Amino acid sequence: MKRTCATLLQLFVISLLIFSVYSCSDDEIVVQIGPDPKTVYGTVTFVDANYVPGGVYLISAYPASGWPPTGGPASYDTINVTSSTLSYNYKLVDLNPGDYVVSVGYRKITGGQSPIMSVYGCDTARFATGSTCFLNPPKKATIGANNEGIENINMLSWADTTKKVY
Secondary structure, three states: OHHHHHHHHHHHHHHHHHHHHHHOOOOOOOOOOOOOOOOEEEEEEEOOOOOOOOEEEEEEEEEHHHOOOOOOOOEEEEEOOOOOOOEEEEEEOOOOOEEEEEEEEEEEOOOOOOOEEEEOOEOHHHOOOOOOHHHOOOOOEEEOOOOOOEOOOOEEEOOOHHHOOO
């Protein structure tokens, strides 16, 4: 009987010690709700399957103050196209707070001109011939002052580079 009580007392003390150590920890569990900070997410849906070989399709974010682009994007993601798929998810990361123009473009492996086939807010499928919407798109992807990311920046785009908008 003494041995059983002593064993129970030891288990109790050990349990109390473990509880004290874990309850005094400085670790804080942070549960994130919504998109990752400094990140833009969405889906690009191509309205045709006339994919061009010899290059890659890119979804890019350019600072709105630097649109139309004269240099590289602030962030980009490669769209790995297949002949049987029309919709692709993308993720643009490490963007500082501010407004961004999101576009779909094509980059030849050999370099050269990189046509843009769609701009967020001026989807190619809705594009009127001669429209200049892409020069000053009405929609922007905004990373908030506290680095809040944004999701559901979804776009329609041509795959056929002869139907470029820029």
